[in-house]
Amino acid sequence: MEVVICKTYDEMSRKAAAVVADVVRTKPKAVLGFATGSSPLGIYKELIRLHKKEGLNFSKVTTFNLDEYVGLPADHPQSYWTFMHENLFNHINVPKKNVHVPSGTSKDHAAFCAKYEKGIRDAGGLDVQILGIGSDGHIAFNEPGSSLGSRTRLVTLTEQTVDDNSRFFERREDVPRHAISMGVGTVLEARKLVMVASGKNKASALAAAIEGPVTCMITASALQLHPDPIVFADEDAAGQLKMTAYYRWIQNNKPAVP
Ligand code: GLP
Numbered sequence: 026m027e028v029v030i031c032k033t034y035d036e037m038s039r040k041a042a043a044v045v046a047d048v049v050r051t052k053p054k055a056v057l058g059f060a061t062g063s064s065p066l067g068i069y070k071e072l073i074r075l076h077k078k079e080g081l082n083f084s085k086v087t088t089f090n091l092d093e094y095v096g097l098p099a100d101h102p103q104s105y106w107t108f109m110h111e112n113l114f115n116h117i118n119v120p121k122k123n124v125h126v127p128s129g130t131s132k133d134h135a136a137f138c139a140k141y142e143k144g145i146r147d148a149g150g151l152d153v154q155i156l157g158i159g160s161d162g163h164i165a166f167n168e169p170g171s172s173l174g175s176r177t178r179l180v181t182l183t184e185q186t187v188d189d190n191s192r193f194f195e196r197r198e199d200v201p202r203h204a205i206s207m208g209v210g211t212v213l214e215a216r217k218l219v220m221v222a223s224g225k226n227k228a229s230a231l232a233a234a235i236e237g238p239v240t241c242m243i244t245a246s247a248l249q250l251h252p253d254p255i256v257f258a259d260e261d262a263a264g265q266l267k268m269t270a271y272y273r274w275i276q277n278n279k280p281a282v283p
Pocket residue numbers: 060061062063064065091092156157158159160163164165166186
């Protein structure tokens with residue numbers, strides 16, 4: 026797995042955004058998987074800059090988001106739909122009809138999830154999926170214990186995730202207990218995975234994910250099963266990794282011919 030340790034959050038964000046931008050330039054009809062949370066915000070800021078200043082064109086792109094809270098309508102201020110529109114979609118030229126964020130308010134969640142999976146397949150599959158990592162090692166909302174083969178489904182959040190995400194809500198009681206989330210198996214089918222991790226509170230989860238055993242207890246460890254994962258971490262998040270010298274060595278000794 027390629028691990029890129031960056032000095033700052035901005036450097037991490039720029040480098041991760043460059044991977045996504047490359048995919049879009051090479052394949053204008055790319056299918057992009059997006060994530061919410063504070064970690065990928067810098068990527069979105071950079072993608073907006075690349076669009077506005079360098080003409081990065083999203084007009085043929087299709088997007089699928091990882092997850093959404095159950096019970097929050099799309100236009101709720103804390104919904105992931107709102108988050109993505111405010112932080113990315115309203116500022117680039119992706120057609121609104123090509124944007125997919127799971128619905129947390131469908132009448133039949135199972136039917137919705139099956140349709141979401143089919144939507145990804147029919148679009149040709151995800152070319153690249155952006156991921157953050159939860160402090161308990163989750164990706165999307167695949168909490169510890171999620172099957173590594175899981176598909177898009179309704180999940181119950183852990184108390185830790187409810188606590189972590191309560192900073193975005195007025196009261197802890199307002200944080201939904203359930204979400205619709207792509208499964209680990211869904212994520213693993215993306216052709217490329219780009220994970221960003223920032224801050225000391227991610228250090229133990231990141232070390233477990235990258236250097237520990239593959240386990241459903243740290244669903245981010247499933248990246249070890251993927252053919253093309255890249256992890257961008259700032260120095261705080263990389264603080265508990267054991268192989269940092271080798272990761273830096275790799276970056277400084279890239280083969281001349283790829
Ligand atoms: C939520 C999201 C995840 C995200 C995680 C970490 O649980 N469902 O996709 O990775 O939060 O968020 P942050 O980057 O804000 O720490």
